[in-house]
Amino acid sequence: MKIEYKKPxxxxxxxxxxxxxxxxxxxxxxxxxFEWGNVSDWLxxxxxxxxxxxxxxxxxxxxDWLLQKRYEVASYIINETIFNDLPKLSKLCSQYKTRYxxxxxxLVDSLNGKVINDQMLKENRSKLDNTFNELFTLAxxxxxxxxxxxxxxxxxxxxTLIIYNKLIEIASNYNTLDSEILFSTLDAIDFDLxxxxxxxxxxxxxxxxxxxxxxxSNSFNEFxxxxxxxNKPVEEFIISVKK
Numbered sequence: 001m002k003i004e005y006k007k008p009x010x011x012x013x014x015x016x017x018x019x020x021x022x023x024x025x026x027x028x029x030x031x032x033x034f035e036w037g038n039v040s041d042w043l044x045x046x047x048x049x050x051x052x053x054x055x056x057x058x059x060x061x062x063x064d065w066l067l068q069k070r071y072e073v074a075s076y077i078i079n080e081t082i083f084n085d086l087p088k089l090s091k092l093c094s095q096y097k098t099r100y101x102x103x104x105x106x107l108v109d110s111l112n113g114k115v116i117n118d119q120m121l122k123e124n125r126s127k128l129d130n131t132f133n134e135l136f137t138l139a140x141x142x143x144x145x146x147x148x149x150x151x152x153x154x155x156x157x158x159x160t161l162i163i164y165n166k167l168i169e170i171a172s173n174y175n176t177l178d179s180e181i182l183f184s185t186l187d188a189i190d191f192d193l194x195x196x197x198x199x200x201x202x203x204x205x206x207x208x209x210x211x212x213x214x215x216x217s218n219s220f221n222e223f224x225x226x227x228x229x230x231n232k233p234v235e236e237f238i239i240s241v242k243k
Contacts, residue, residue: 070152075234081145082163082227082237085138089170090224092135096174097217099128100181104210107188111199111206125185132178139171154238163227170220177216181209 102124106116146164149156156164184205191202 074149074152074154074238077145077149078234078237081142085142086224086227089135089138090221092131092138093217093220096128096131096135097213099124099131100213103128103185104206107185107206108203111188111191111203132174135174136171139167143167149238153241155241157237157239159232160237166223173216177212184209
């Protein structure tokens with residue numbers, strides 16, 4: 001407890017001692033004319049004074065109390081977003097990669113003239129869509145959660161800023177990738193083998209998308225593992241901005 005918070009308590013304690021001593025002295029030297037009714041009035045006044053001092057102590061302590069509450073909110077956001085949600089996002093990136101592999105294999109077979117199960121391709125594409133939606137929603141939600149730290153009078157450290165920008169980047173990259181995968185899938189399905197057009201262009205496109213999916217997933221998974229391995233304390237994620 002800081003010394004300024006001790007002062008009101010010390011003053012109240014000293015005032016009570018002074019009051020008791022004063023009553024004792026007055027009673028000792030003026031036993032015959034002493035009226036106990038006056039003591040209750042003095043005690044009431046002293047109580048009121050003590051209440052004011054306690055209120056003053058609470059008043060000067062309020063800013064630090066509010067700062068502590070804001071720190072608790074910021075700490076909760078850091079723990080939930082970075083240490084709970086980041087591994088979930090990493091897992092979704094791996095899941096997206098795996099599900100695109102299934103689609104990619106079917107498209108390659110189709111372009112090479114093999115008969116594929118259209119219903120299975122549709123189901124795989126639906127699962128990929130669901131994974132993308134979860135991934136994009138989580139990345140966006142994490143970014144927005146981190147932004148609320150600034151409303152609690154804290155700023156990002158450089159370390160947190162890197163994570164924040166990475167979330168923006170991952171959401172944008174997967175959004176672009178998923179759109180390209182959708183269009184390439186439709187092009188591959190619509191490709192007519194009886195056409196004289198070479199299918200290699202479509203094969204090159206979907207294989208290129210496969211490589212990008214692998215690189216994007218592996219890169220983010222490595223990033224998430226590093227954050228987890230660092231295991232930094234909350235104090236290294238935020239900087240207090242006192243007003």
